[in-house]
Amino acid sequence: MRDFSYLRANSIDAARQAAALPGAMLLAGGTTLIDLAKCGVTEPDTVVDITHLKGLDTVTVDDQGAMIGALARMSSVADDADIKSRFPAVSEALWQAASAQLRNMATIGGNLMQRTRCPYFRDPANFPACNKRSPGSGCSAIGGVTRGHAVLGTSEACIATYPGDLATALVAFDAIVHLGDRQIATDDFFLLPDATPDREHAIAPGEMITAIGIPASAAARRSTYLKVRDRQSYEFAAAGAAVGVEFEADGRTIKDLRVALGGVATKPWRARAVEEALKGKLLEPDTVRRASLLAIEGAVDHGANQYKIELAPRVVARAILKVGETA
Amino acid sequence: MTVHEIRTRHCDSKRGDASDGAVLAEAVGGRLSRVDGPAKITGAAKYAVEQQLDGLSHAVLVESTIAAGRVRSIDTAAAESAPGVLLVLTPDNVLRLNTATDWLGTPPPDAPYYPLARDITFSGQHVAAVVAESFEQAVAAAALVKVSYDEMAAIVDLSDPKAGDGIPIDAMTKEWGDAQAAFASAPVRICAAYNTPREYQTPLEPHGLIAHWEGDQLTVWEPSQWLDGMARTYAEWFGVPFENVRLISPYIGGGFGSKAFAYGYSAVAAIAAKMLGRPVKLAVTRPQTFTAYGGRAATRQTVALGADAEGRIQSIVHRGVNETSVDGMWVEPLGSVTSIMYATPNFSSRQNVVRVNTVVPGALRAPGENPSAFGIESAIDELADEVGIDPLEIRLRNYAEQDPEVKKPWSTRQLREAYAAGAEAFGWSKRTPEPRSMRDGNQLIGWGVAAGTYPVRRAYGEAVVRILADGSVEVESSSIDMGQGTYTILAQTAAEVVGVPAENVVVKLGDSRYPRAGVTGGSRLAGVMTGAVYKAATAALDQLVGLAISDPNSPFHALQANTLVVTKGRIASPRGDGPEVSITELLGSVGRDHIEAMGDTMPANSTVEDRYKNYTTIATALSHTEGDYSRHSWCAHFIEVRVDEDFGTVRVSRVVSALDSGRLYNPKLAESQWRGGIIMGIGQALLEEGIVDRRHGRIVNNNLADYLIATNADIPDIEVISVGIPDPHSSVLGGKGVGELGIVGVAPAIANAVFHATGKRVRDLPITLEKLI
Amino acid sequence: MTSKTPIHLDINGHRHELEVEPRVTLLDALRDHLGLTGTKKGCDHGQCGACTVHVDGQRVLACLTLAAQAEGRAVTTIEGLAEGDGTLHAVQAAFLEQDAFQCGYCTPGQIMSAVACIREGHAGSDDEIREYMAGNLCRCGAYPHIVAAVRQAALEVAS
CATH class of the missing domain: 1.10.150.120 ([2Fe-2S]-binding domain)
Incomplete structure (x- = not known):
């Protein structure tokens, strides 16, 4: 790891100003930044430690929704009683991510900035070609070991999977990223790779995530995050689904449905086609399974990740049926 | 430097619920808690690279990024001018070493050995190293070393068209009867191919060392499964006498076969220390643990079983292949279980080894037996399904009453008992035979069984037992404890023989200055070392009693006793007459500050040369079929899996294993090792696979986030049942091997359970979800 | 840059002063600079948990924490878990x-x-x-x- 200067920010403004300097990066939990610095992927000149800022770690939940400070730890949000009861998918996405230690370190804001686990991205010494690291250098993953790579939202420049679980739940429930005064929908915060996979987030130098807002909804209250992976724990998703449902008064007809996929796409993947196909329908297994196939419309595999195209709709269907059951 | 000491402590040491009768916890066979435990749970145990030495510098390796070719040039300018850098080693300036004798004792060629390579034969080969004042400086400078290559096409793995059929290993050929003809005419025939991928030891403590020269004396702190063997390697590399090298390894953070040798990076650190004249620490990074030494070779087997309609095997035809490196030889004996598990009148097993561009593979828990069992124990399950016989019944029907290969009786084989005890505890009789016949909601449930075995490897060990004037007893040996419990069982052995409480025994291991020991591998150490300590302690006790009887100043001198007994550190006549004194009082009265005796398990009349060979090579180890018996440990695993029918994910939900390791020196610790092997087997079956990028010949999942080993959440309760009886033909005290046995047969038991759950037979490990979806 | 800076760490109730570069992790500070080797390095990338310590009472990974980040917080390692008289936790x-x-x-x-x-x-x-x-x-x-x-x-x- 190259050496860097360490600055401890004592205000949000100071943090923003410092972060706007060339070569400066914000340091929160460190679970991505320090890891990638050791890999030689990030080489900050200055790290700006924001973990000592006050007032950015609160979680407030009311009838309008939840407001989660950017420095709230994943673990404290996962265990928050109001988040558990009103946004179960958010809590479940959080506690199934990483490990207890990492969740104690990682912040909500930092979690949104988590980088891909693509092994080619993470190993610059052996794989110099990576459009995400060095625009125009090529993609080492295409044609390589692709078992974990994305099947949705890929481009010729990049097939790296967005690895997070939380953001999958956030896009399902229309959460808003607060960058100080500027607000942006989570779905718009994450960018498709297209020809510029180095640009992952709609955030400018000097901007800093300050909070995440999640609007209250009946679908969020009746929601789940289902994560499927090889190992029972401490692993990224092979496929994950955040799902929430609201029924009409009859308790059977779907009034509102939210579906987002994780672990299979280059960004948290809202599956609106599934939602639209099922709204107004009865929640029945065959209907749900058929509609869930719409989740992977347009999917493209790269060999070893072909199973994700089979798996993802099944995860979506199971999740929908699960939230449907738990009336 | 501190000499490592361990004193036993009272823990749950008075429970006495040993498996073989009401044994005191601290006696041999008792459930004494680990005597090295307190140091490990308080952080006091210092592992190799944790020594704090004045002037310590830090070395970091630079590895090749191509799998085949040649280093064209290395630009070290930027690294050399980086802050704190002391030395940049490349093939151009690295010291020329002698090639060392290999572990088999093969005399080395008269050729130099360079641990930094110009000719590249695998990705991840050491090509340079940077030594700096601090670890951080060395890491940063190593990233500045620029290596350019002339790349050539690599043979990436066994399936590479360039790989060919490989080299026949005639020594692996085992044949009797006419296997091909018998197979061709058998009423029932099955034939299938079984593959296992590259697997890695991944001990939680990465490899590494601190090397320190003082004149021509080299001290190395390095985790080691074989102090004397590694000391020999260093001595030969540098052309110094064996006695000039001291290996220190009181604690080893897991080895699983990977820490028995000094590797290339070991040489690099020792060279750097010599060139700089100061101690050098080289800690291998986690990614480097996948290429700095080898894991288990990828293997392929075909197993053909011919049987009659009742499932009685008439012929086994077995062909195996394992990969090795371009310039090294590793044979993973794939027919080792195939040839002994079942009675068959006709048998043929042959094996080839294929060279690919990889680091030379190495030993990983039960090398040979592990993949071998995956083949034969899957195949017999397929036969059971083919003829419609219960998988347990078909194993009993083909039970080998003697070793089918060498035609000798088993020393002990409690496998039938293992099947019975395991089946009973598991509830096997409630199994419904049809695949997909058991389910719980979305989860298909499957029950599988498989057997395992491991040979009893016997070698040599020495120990000194010293009875001190304060009444304590010291045991010294250059053997090691990497978690198997050596400290504890040797304390128990000495305590029982001498007649002192185990808490009064101090066991010192892990220093090549101590009496010698051979390799800790192949589950041989416990049997060897309890034997050596038993003999040394017996000799020390004899001396003590002899002094007490004959020394004119002894309080027993007038008693004219033939013998005396020592109990709880006090000496008395067995008849109860005469005095009773403590060891301290006796040694005081006869004017001695200690009594010392050496014991070993070597043949009588061994020469100095024999002794050196016995401890620094495996050339003289005894075959498990030497003499009148065939000696092996045995086990049977009964495993339940739950397979999500939509997702293809497999979780192990229940394990019952019954194991025959002969007499257990400490059941508490043996059970832990068995479970550990079973757990590693669960990971092997479901998770573990080194994945090669075929364009680059490089393992890309070279870390613990991508090379998945089982977590706590993957492991259910595991019931282990000891069915062993003392085996006097296997060791002095009646034990057989423990450490390797548990893993053997786990993967096929899981594959068999997955078949029962899903109707799908997976013959390629690991059983990942895409194979079932 | 590349300069050592003095920091104070509160470890197991004791105040330690050390001079380290900003890039030094809490794990390396403990093991290489303070001789507190009870905290282990298994992967150095947050993939194994061997370096788990408590910071302000929360379990975290020392390998992904900069030593400088821990300044002003209470660090507990395995060496500080037993009571002063040696009574085990x-x-x-x-x-x-x-x-x-x-x-x-x-x-x-x-x-x-x-x-x-x-x-x-x-x-x-x-x-x-x-x-x-x-x-x-x-x-x-x-x-x-x-x-x-x-x-x-x-x-x-x-x-």
Whole structure:
């Protein structure tokens, strides 16, 4: 790891100003930044430690929704009683991510900035070609070991999977990223790779995530995050689904449905086609399974990740049926 | 430097619920808690690279990024001018070493050995190293070393068209009867191919060392499964006498076969220390643990079983292949279980080894037996399904009453008992035979069984037992404890023989200055070392009693006793007459500050040369079929899996294993090792696979986030049942091997359970979800 | 840049002064600079849990924490867990009794994680213990023994 200067920010403004300097990066939990610095992927000149800022770690939940400070730890949000009861998918996405230690370190804001686990991205010494690291250098993953790579939202420049679980739940429930005064929908915060996979987030130098807002909804209250992976724990998703449902008064007809996929796409993947196909329908297994196939419309595999195209709709269907059951 | 000491402590040491009768916890066979435990749970145990030495510098390796070719040039300018850098080693300036004798004792060629390579034969080969004042400086400078290559096409793995059929290993050929003809005419025939991928030891403590020269004396702190063997390697590399090298390894953070040798990076650190004249620490990074030494070779087997309609095997035809490196030889004996598990009148097993561009593979828990069992124990399950016989019944029907290969009786084989005890505890009789016949909601449930075995490897060990004037007893040996419990069982052995409480025994291991020991591998150490300590302690006790009887100043001198007994550190006549004194009082009265005796398990009349060979090579180890018996440990695993029918994910939900390791020196610790092997087997079956990028010949999942080993959440309760009886033909005290046995047969038991759950037979490990979806 | 800066670390109730570069992790500061080697390095990338320590009472990974970040916070390592007179913490004693380790290398991290797991209220059932201890890999395979030890210690801590 190259050496860097360490600055401890004592205000949000100071943090923003410092972060706007060339070569400066914000340091929160460190679970991505320090890891990638050791890999030689990030080489900050200055790290700006924001973990000592006050007032950015609160979680407030009311009838309008939840407001989660950017420095709230994943673990404290996962265990928050109001988040558990009103946004179960958010809590479940959080506690199934990483490990207890990492969740104690990682912040909500930092979690949104988590980088891909693509092994080619993470190993610059052996794989110099990576459009995400060095625009125009090529993609080492295409044609390589692709078992974990994305099947949705890929481009010729990049097939790296967005690895997070939380953001999958956030896009399902229309959460808003607060960058100080500027607000942006989570779905718009994450960018498709297209020809510029180095640009992952709609955030400018000097901007800093300050909070995440999640609007209250009946679908969020009746929601789940289902994560499927090889190992029972401490692993990224092979496929994950955040799902929430609201029924009409009859308790059977779907009034509102939210579906987002994780672990299979280059960004948290809202599956609106599934939602639209099922709204107004009865929640029945065959209907749900058929509609869930719409989740992977347009999917493209790269060999070893072909199973994700089979798996993802099944995860979506199971999740929908699960939230449907738990009336 | 501190000499490592361990004193036993009272823990749950008075429970006495040993498996073989009401044994005191601290006696041999008792459930004494680990005597090295307190140091490990308080952080006091210092592992190799944790020594704090004045002037310590830090070395970091630079590895090749191509799998085949040649280093064209290395630009070290930027690294050399980086802050704190002391030395940049490349093939151009690295010291020329002698090639060392290999572990088999093969005399080395008269050729130099360079641990930094110009000719590249695998990705991840050491090509340079940077030594700096601090670890951080060395890491940063190593990233500045620029290596350019002339790349050539690599043979990436066994399936590479360039790989060919490989080299026949005639020594692996085992044949009797006419296997091909018998197979061709058998009423029932099955034939299938079984593959296992590259697997890695991944001990939680990465490899590494601190090397320190003082004149021509080299001290190395390095985790080691074989102090004397590694000391020999260093001595030969540098052309110094064996006695000039001291290996220190009181604690080893897991080895699983990977820490028995000094590797290339070991040489690099020792060279750097010599060139700089100061101690050098080289800690291998986690990614480097996948290429700095080898894991288990990828293997392929075909197993053909011919049987009659009742499932009685008439012929086994077995062909195996394992990969090795371009310039090294590793044979993973794939027919080792195939040839002994079942009675068959006709048998043929042959094996080839294929060279690919990889680091030379190495030993990983039960090398040979592990993949071998995956083949034969899957195949017999397929036969059971083919003829419609219960998988347990078909194993009993083909039970080998003697070793089918060498035609000798088993020393002990409690496998039938293992099947019975395991089946009973598991509830096997409630199994419904049809695949997909058991389910719980979305989860298909499957029950599988498989057997395992491991040979009893016997070698040599020495120990000194010293009875001190304060009444304590010291045991010294250059053997090691990497978690198997050596400290504890040797304390128990000495305590029982001498007649002192185990808490009064101090066991010192892990220093090549101590009496010698051979390799800790192949589950041989416990049997060897309890034997050596038993003999040394017996000799020390004899001396003590002899002094007490004959020394004119002894309080027993007038008693004219033939013998005396020592109990709880006090000496008395067995008849109860005469005095009773403590060891301290006796040694005081006869004017001695200690009594010392050496014991070993070597043949009588061994020469100095024999002794050196016995401890620094495996050339003289005894075959498990030497003499009148065939000696092996045995086990049977009964495993339940739950397979999500939509997702293809497999979780192990229940394990019952019954194991025959002969007499257990400490059941508490043996059970832990068995479970550990079973757990590693669960990971092997479901998770573990080194994945090669075929364009680059490089393992890309070279870390613990991508090379998945089982977590706590993957492991259910595991019931282990000891069915062993003392085996006097296997060791002095009646034990057989423990450490390797548990893993053997786990993967096929899981594959068999997955078949029962899903109707799908997976013959390629690991059983990942895409194979079932 | 590349200059050492003085920092103060509060470790196991003792104040330590050291001069380190900003890039030095808490793990390397403990092991290489302070000689507190009970905290282990297994992967250096947050993938194994061997370096688990407590910062302000929360279990975290020292390998992904800069030493400078820990300034002003209370760090507890395995060396600081037992009482001053050597009396073992209930979790340490349970690990010994249940034989919840073999090689011992992951053990300090397991124990620090287990202490926090119990304190967090995540030791309510065997399955919960398994999940909340999953961030500590053990290659020797002591997992069932670790679960038994955490279960036992949780009861003792509660009583």
